[in-house]
Amino acid sequence: MVEREQTTQIHRPGSRDSKEASGRITNWLLERYKVQGILDFMQHKTVPMHRHTIWYYLGGMTLFFFIVQVITGMLLLFYYKPTAETAFESVQFLMTKVRFGWLIRSIHSWSANLMIAAAFIHLFSVFFLRAYRKPRELTWVSGVLMLFLAMGFGFSGYLLPWNELAYFATKVGTEIVRDIPLIGHTIMKLLRGGEDVTGATLNRFFAIHVAILPATFILLLGFHLFAVQLQGMSIPISVEKTQKKIKLMPFFPNFLLRDLLGWTIALGCLAAIAALFPWELGKKADPFAPTPMGIRPEWYFLFMFQTLKILPAKIGFIEGELIGILGFGLIGILVIFVPFIDKASSRGELNRWVTIFGLIAIGYILFMTGLAYM
Amino acid sequence: MRWKHPFLMMIVPAMLLGVANPIRSQSQNPVSQEPRNSCVSCHLEEEEELAEPVKAMENDIHTKNGLSCADCHGGDPTAGLDGDPDAAMDPTKGYIGVPDRTEIPQFCGRCHSDPEYMRQYNPRLPTDQLDRYKTSIHGKRLAGGDEKVATCVDCHGTHGILKANDSRSPVYATNVPQTCARCHADEEYMADYDIPTDQVEEYEKSVHGQALLKRGDTAAPACNDCHGNHGAAPPAVPSVVYVCGQCHVNNSEMFQESPHKDAFAEEDLPECETCHGNHGIEHPKDEMLGVGPESICLECHDEGEKAYEVAAKMYVDIDSLKTAIFRADSLVKVAETAGMEVVDAKFSISDARQFLIKSRTIIHKLSVEELEKLSKEGMKKAMEAYAMGIAALEELQFRRKGLAISTIFIIILAIGLYFKIREVDKKTQFQELDLGN
Numbered sequence: 001m002v003e004r005e006q007t008t009q010i011h012r013p014g015s016r017d018s019k020e021a022s023g024r025i026t027n028w029l030l031e032r033y034k035v036q037g038i039l040d041f042m043q044h045k046t047v048p049m050h051r052h053t054i055w056y057y058l059g060g061m062t063l064f065f066f067i068v069q070v071i072t073g074m075l076l077l078f079y080y081k082p083t084a085e086t087a088f089e090s091v092q093f094l095m096t097k098v099r100f101g102w103l104i105r106s107i108h109s110w111s112a113n114l115m116i117a118a119a120f121i122h123l124f125s126v127f128f129l130r131a132y133r134k135p136r137e138l139t140w141v142s143g144v145l146m147l148f149l150a151m152g153f154g155f156s157g158y159l160l161p162w163n164e165l166a167y168f169a170t171k172v173g174t175e176i177v178r179d180i181p182l183i184g185h186t187i188m189k190l191l192r193g194g195e196d197v198t199g200a201t202l203n204r205f206f207a208i209h210v211a212i213l214p215a216t217f218i219l220l221l222g223f224h225l226f227a228v229q230l231q232g233m234s235i236p237i238s239v240e241k242t243q244k245k246i247k248l249m250p251f252f253p254n255f256l257l258r259d260l261l262g263w264t265i266a267l268g269c270l271a272a273i274a275a276l277f278p279w280e281l282g283k284k285a286d287p288f289a290p291t292p293m294g295i296r297p298e299w300y301f302l303f304m305f306q307t308l309k310i311l312p313a314k315i316g317f318i319e320g321e322l323i324g325i326l327g328f329g330l331i332g333i334l335v336i337f338v339p340f341i342d343k344a345s346s347r348g349e350l351n352r353w354v355t356i357f358g359l360i361a362i363g364y365i366l367f368m369t370g371l372a373y374m
Numbered sequence: 375m376r377w378k379h380p381f382l383m384m385i386v387p388a389m390l391l392g393v394a395n396p397i398r399s400q401s402q403n404p405v406s407q408e409p410r411n412s413c414v415s416c417h418l419e420e421e422e423e424l425a426e427p428v429k430a431m432e433n434d435i436h437t438k439n440g441l442s443c444a445d446c447h448g449g450d451p452t453a454g455l456d457g458d459p460d461a462a463m464d465p466t467k468g469y470i471g472v473p474d475r476t477e478i479p480q481f482c483g484r485c486h487s488d489p490e491y492m493r494q495y496n497p498r499l500p501t502d503q504l505d506r507y508k509t510s511i512h513g514k515r516l517a518g519g520d521e522k523v524a525t526c527v528d529c530h531g532t533h534g535i536l537k538a539n540d541s542r543s544p545v546y547a548t549n550v551p552q553t554c555a556r557c558h559a560d561e562e563y564m565a566d567y568d569i570p571t572d573q574v575e576e577y578e579k580s581v582h583g584q585a586l587l588k589r590g591d592t593a594a595p596a597c598n599d600c601h602g603n604h605g606a607a608p609p610a611v612p613s614v615v616y617v618c619g620q621c622h623v624n625n626s627e628m629f630q631e632s633p634h635k636d637a638f639a640e641e642d643l644p645e646c647e648t649c650h651g652n653h654g655i656e657h658p659k660d661e662m663l664g665v666g667p668e669s670i671c672l673e674c675h676d677e678g679e680k681a682y683e684v685a686a687k688m689y690v691d692i693d694s695l696k697t698a699i700f701r702a703d704s705l706v707k708v709a710e711t712a713g714m715e716v717v718d719a720k721f722s723i724s725d726a727r728q729f730l731i732k733s734r735t736i737i738h739k740l741s742v743e744e745l746e747k748l749s750k751e752g753m754k755k756a757m758e759a760y761a762m763g764i765a766a767l768e769e770l771q772f773r774r775k776g777l778a779i780s781t782i783f784i785i786i787l788a789i790g791l792y793f794k795i796r797e798v799d800k801k802t803q804f805q806e807l808d809l810g811n
Binding site: 046048049092095096102103235239240241242243244245246247248249250253254257258260261264265267268271272275276277278280281 | 713714715717718773774776777780781784785787788791792794795798799802804805806807808809811
């Protein structure tokens with residue numbers, strides 16, 4: 001009998017023991033940290049199931065890419081040296097001499113792009129589903145601000161390898177800021193650390209990329225996730241109006257497992273892209289070289305870049321570029337305040353103008369981006 | 375008087391200068407004088423042939439520097455304002471008029487050979503043009519009464535002379551071949567001189583002509599860079615190496631250290647030109663070495679001679695290095711196209727290419743030992759690059775295998791998660807939310 005019990009234990013290694021141990025640890029923690037209420041809340045949290053549920057995974061996907069960024073970014077910091085004399089060489093060393101260094105950098109670069117792509121899709125899905133409506137106004141505001149910060153991450157990170165393309169793209173990009181009336185020149189100097197893009201600019205962009213932006217982003221992300229957990233997922237107006245009943249899926253573990261499945265697939269795709277198409281390093285930046293042909297920013301800035309490019313030099317008595325910059329600034333502010341502008345959605349009414357505006361925005365972004373690549 | 379060209383109304387004050395002899399003396403401060411010049415006013419009213427020189431002066435470098443008609447041609451431009459042209463063109467007032475062709479070099483040399491005078495306009499401009507001209511074939515023939523040869527105005531123009539670095543000037547580097555060709559490519563005009571007239575045609579096809587005329591590389595030589603400009607003459611046989619050596623410094627020095635130097639002198643062979651040609655110099659090929667069908671060496675050396683073996687050995691050394699570089703470069707490019715970082719390999723290829731250039735230069739010295747040493751160094755670099763290319767491709771294979779393994783692992787994980795979701799869903803009692811519709 002004793003022997004049978006021992007045999008059974010051997011065939012089911014640690015199942016009872018580990019559960020008991022884990023239970024003991026949980027009890028030990030709960031005894032000291034009074035979070036049982038939070039755990040109960042999480043256990044009862046549900047996610048609505050309907051024809052638009054798929055869009056709920058985009059936020060998690062963006063978060064996944066952000067986590068990849070944080071991890072690979074930290075690994076890159078072990079080798080990266082942020083000065084004009086050493087930046088390029090340190091990245092080159094990382095890519096050629098450090099085992100898997102090329103993979104870490106390639107994943108960091110690709111994941112950055114995929115994160116912004118996921119964030120854009122997430123933003124538009126939330127926009128079209130009116131998920132920003134009361135009571136989730138501040139969740140939207142924090143999300144939009146995070147998208148802007150993510151673009152800031154992209155802009156500041158682009159310069160860090162100190163290669164030719166990045167150098168001149170940064171030069172052009174920071175030059176545009178100068179056109180902002182009154183404060184433009186000061187902002188440009190603040191960004192560049194002087195009149196020109198130099199080693200001082202690289203230092204600043206590095207500080208912005210690894211300290212200022214992450215700290216701000218984490219705060220907003222914390223609030224965003226807290227708000228999502230607290231308020232749950234929004235049910236689209238169209239579903240609310242047309243369906244009698246909808247199913248609710250437990251967040252733990254059903255939705256989380258689906259999230260994990262999505263993340264696993266994303267990880268597979270990311271690894272494949274990073275390995276098959278390693279991110280190039282190019283040539284070292286030479287401030288005295290003439291601007292090479294075909295300088296353009298990352299794809300997510302292209303629609304704005306192209307707009308500024310095709311605007312006439314003067315519109316009336318105002319500079320065309322200035323109108324472009326002010327126009328995008330105004331649209332950015334409008335996007336942040338969408339929940340407060342679209343009051344109809346908060347009343348549960350579908351505002352067609354929101355859909356039209358969203359479609360025009362997508363069409364415009366796609367068209368201008370395509371035009372820039374032609 | 376009716377002004378046909380408004381611009382002339384502006385330049386006339388600058389041109390309305392004083393008297394003639396010595397021609398330039400009164401033009402030191404032309405604008406300070408009262409603008410009165412009968413040359414311009416009268417010539418513009420005359421027929422085209424007489425008006426043309428005045429019109430052409432619009433862009434002339436002399437006009438721009440404040441010189442007037444009288445500064446070259448003499449006479450008194452103020453005297454003719456009352457309608458008496460003879461008073462303005464009075465020889466007693468230094469009027470020269472149109473100089474005789476044989477006098478043109480001295481005519482221009484009055485100013486251009488005077489360093490003190492020229493310094494005030496262009497301190498960097500040489501003042502030895504006339505002296506050099508006298509030593510040229512053109513100058514010597516002119517002195518002998520041959521008026522068909524080129525004088526200053528034939529190359530620089532008469533009225534409307536531009537600075538030599540003005541791209542519109544006939545003596546600007548890219549225009550020089552056509553300027554020389556105006557006479558030298560004209561069979562009829564050159565019939566009396568018993569020299570070929572296909573030089574410019576040959577030059578245009580040459581490596582120099584292509585660089586200058588097709589690519590606009592003004593560092594490439596035009597006619598004057600080898601023959602001289604004011605002192606133009608064909609280089610003598612022993613000086614060819616110095617002419618080419620102005621640019622091809624190393625090749626020239628090595629040639630002078632080679633056994634060919636004395637051998638060519640004995641045979642009265644024009645050094646560089648013997649192997650490379652002159653006006654129609656083609657881009658040199660490695661096949662010019664060796665004992666193959668394109669070999670130049672075989673024009674003088676036969677099988678059985680030591681030089682024959684040297685030629686063969688030199689070609690093999692160069693060709694082996696070239697092939698090794700090509701092999702390494704092709705391999706590295708494959709790795710690079712596949713996304714591998716191959717910067718070190720490219721540096722090694724670049725070093726190997728430097729050794730190839732040095733090897734191609736050292737052949738002018740005909741030193742087999744030195745060539746062998748250089749080509750071996752180059753081979754070493756090429757082999758290094760090749761090894762790095764192989765390593766990069768092996769790393770690529772490793773990456774692909776790693777990717778395949780991790781993909782399999784990720785797929786298994788995803789399938790596991792999928793079945794877990796199904797299992798969990800089956801056990802889950804899904805709640806329903808009443809939307810009140």
